[in-house]
Amino acid sequence: xxxxxxxxxxxxxxxxxxxxxxxxxxxxxxxxxxxxxxxxxxxxxxxxxxxxxxxxxxxxxxxxxxxxxxxxxxxxxxxxxxxxxxxxxxxxxxxxxxxxxxxxxxxxxxxxxxxxxxxxxxxxxxxxxxxxxxxxxxxxxxxxxxxxxxxxxxxxxxxxxxxxxxxxxxxxxxxxxxxxxxxxxxxxxxxxxxxxxxxxxxxxxxxxxxxxxxxxxxxxxxxxxxxxxxxxxxxxxxxxxxxxxxxxxxxxxxxxxxxxxxxxxxxxxxxxxxxxxxxxxxxxxxxxxxxxxxxxxxxxxxxxxxxxxxxxxxxxxxxxxxxxxxxxxxxxxxxxxxxxxxxxxxxxxxxxxxxx
Numbered sequence: 001x002x003x004x005x006x007x008x009x010x011x012x013x014x015x016x017x018x019x020x021x022x023x024x025x026x027x028x029x030x031x032x033x034x035x036x037x038x039x040x041x042x043x044x045x046x047x048x049x050x051x052x053x054x055x056x057x058x059x060x061x062x063x064x065x066x067x068x069x070x071x072x073x074x075x076x077x078x079x080x081x082x083x084x085x086x087x088x089x090x091x092x093x094x095x096x097x098x099x100x101x102x103x104x105x106x107x108x109x110x111x112x113x114x115x116x117x118x119x120x121x122x123x124x125x126x127x128x129x130x131x132x133x134x135x136x137x138x139x140x141x142x143x144x145x146x147x148x149x150x151x152x153x154x155x156x157x158x159x160x161x162x163x164x165x166x167x168x169x170x171x172x173x174x175x176x177x178x179x180x181x182x183x184x185x186x187x188x189x190x191x192x193x194x195x196x197x198x199x200x201x202x203x204x205x206x207x208x209x210x211x212x213x214x215x216x217x218x219x220x221x222x223x224x225x226x227x228x229x230x231x232x233x234x235x236x237x238x239x240x241x242x243x244x245x246x247x248x249x250x251x252x253x254x255x256x257x258x259x260x261x262x263x264x265x266x267x268x269x270x271x272x273x274x275x276x277x278x279x280x281x282x283x284x285x286x287x288x289x290x291x292x293x294x295x296x297x298x299x300x301x302x303x304x305x306x307x308x309x310x311x312x313x314x315x316x317x318x319x320x321x322x323x324x325x326x327x328x329x330x331x332x333x334x335x336x337x338x339x340x341x342x343x344x345x346x347x348x349x350x351x352x353x354x355x356x
Contacts, residue, residue, distance in 0.1 A: 017094040021046060023188050028106065028180035029173070035109050040177055041082055042188050043093035043103035065193035067230065067355045068181060069096045070104040072174060074203025074236070074335065076261045077167075078117075082107040088202050088335025095339045099348050102192045104181060108173035108208075109165045113156050114263040121260065122149050166266035167276045171212055175222035182228065198231045198351055202335040206237025207278065210309075213288065214281035226287065231354045233292045233347055236299050236331050239309040241265070241273040245301030247308075253301050279305075282312045290319035292350040294343055296334040297326050321350060 023042040027034070045066065073080045073087040080087040082105040089105040096103030113121075126145065133141045178197070185192040201209040212218050213232050219225075238244045241262050245253040262273060274280060293310050295303040303324065313320040325334050325343045334343050 017043075017098060018046065021097060022093075026180075026188075029176040035173075037081070037107040037109050038173065038176065039082070040104055040106040040180070041090075041093060042185075043097035043105070044189055045097045045100045045102065064191060065196065065356075066100070066102050066189065066191045067196040067198060067351065068102045068104060068185060068192050068194065069198045069200055069351065070106060070177065070181065071096075072106060072108070072199070072201040072205030072209055074201070074205045075110070076264065077111045077170070077204045078113050078264050079110070080204075086332065086336050088332075088338055091336065091338050092200065092202075095344060101351070102185070102189050104177075106174070106177040108170050108177075111165050111170075111264045111266060117260055117263050118153065118156060164266055166268055167208075167211075168268050170208055171218045172222070174208055174212055175218055175224060178219075178224050178228075179222055182224065193356075195228050196230050196355055197228050198233065198354075199229060200233040200235070200347070201237065202235045203237065203331065206234035207239065207241075210234055210237060210239060210278035211276060211281075214278045214286075226289070229289045230356070231290050231292065231350060233294075233350065234306075235294045235334050235343060236296050236302055237293070237306065237309075238302060239277065239279045239305050241277045244305040246304060257301075279309050279312055282309075282316060282318070284316050286316075286318075288318050290350075290354055291321070292346060293320060293322045294334065294346060295322075295324050296329040296331050297324060298328070298330045299334075300331050302331065321346070 021044040025039050027038060028040050029038040071089055071092045073082060073089040075087055082089045093103035093105040129141055129145045182194045185194055199209045209232060243249045243254045245257055293306050295306045310320050310322040323346050325341055329341050338344055
């Protein structure tokens, strides 16, 4: 448990949920190239949770099948993990279980930060540190920041043990998690129904699950049937890697996004970012599960991409719902404050409408 998670729980900043119902650190892949991130956490519903009507009999209760919700965290493809409260994974897992579902939150291999992205972020935070140091007359703050950034640079660019990760590796990890859940979820929850899986993702996680569903080559490679996926829930996602914040690729906002985020991505030899943009795979006569797409009110301009994505799905008559989560919801808090904002209501309404 991270220090932030520990403080959050003991200061009552996280919702109450029996921690004994969480199955931690389940390895979903153990092959020769297994990675420390090939793990997931399973959030089991309490014994009193009932997805049927209040009048359901005890026999019906014991025989009911429980849908599974698998959530993939965000973090710009280079940060985050399944246990990070601020990325939203744990709160979404807990809330799914409290609503009577099986919640699964998976980690996946992350990319290295590119040199241009690292330099830009260093400059941004360096200016903030410099201004703060001048106000406080504290040169120790600048010295500490320089030492920290040198260590971060050495780890990111000089530590050769880190094998470069491309987008195929990330999507493969998601497929492996799906295969594990299909084959082994009954070991953890006998009532769980692997034929009723809902995929959820936030930010980079929303990009990955959308790509996984729309480019069927990934599921086919792992012999996983798309028919098991009952719905896809994308929160504050990226669907067009080259121009997610404006229709013009040369717009300054798209340029900034490509420097800070898209530049971190690696592609298999001979492939480009276009082939990893989910919107490119929306075509006629495809069998697709229903989509729920949500944007935050303050979403870094990504609501432009969400609307474009939804419009193309509707153009080909696919089932899709789109909501903007209002109030003071930001790109981050749509996930980290999931239990308290309207994303929760749309999320579970969508699932209950599409479960068997």
